[in-house]
Amino acid sequence: MITLNVNGKEQQLDVSDDMPILWALRDVMHLTGTKFGCGMAQCGACTVHVDGQPTRACITPVSAAVGKKIVTIEDVQNDKVGQAVQAAWSEIDVVQCGYCQSGQIMAATALLTTNQTPTDADIDAAMSGNICRCGTYPRIRAAIHAAATKLA
Helix, strand or coil, X not given: CEEEEECCEEEEECCCCCCEHHHHHHHHCCCXXXXXXXXXXXXXXCXXXXXXXXEECCCXXXXXXXXXXXXXXXXXXHCHHHHHHHHHHHHHCCCCCCCCHHHHHHHHHHHHHHCCCCCHHHHHHHHCCCCCCCCCHHHHHHHHHHHHHHHC
């Protein structure tokens, strides 16, 4: 039995220590906002926060998150930075197909939590590895700048 803190709640899961966080979230806890993309931590669709750090849930075992706080896209709006990011995403109309967007929002929220005045270079560095097959990168960058303005 593994105990994880997910979105502020302690959860007891009967899973193996090496199960990726992604599958514990999606298949066991039925939190399906975190997406499976590549399974190799290359695309970012599975990004969650573990103790505030953007983490690829597809390769991170649940054992690595014991005693830490996991935040998923389902709970990011309960944080002022997450609220600002989601509002900017909507205002800028970032989403095209939407598949990668939960991971994009989680990465952007992590960035703005630590740097509320990011440069384009800061954004590019923080968002590298989060792939958008629709190519909405200019709108993603614009939304991050818009969210930063809301936080100032």
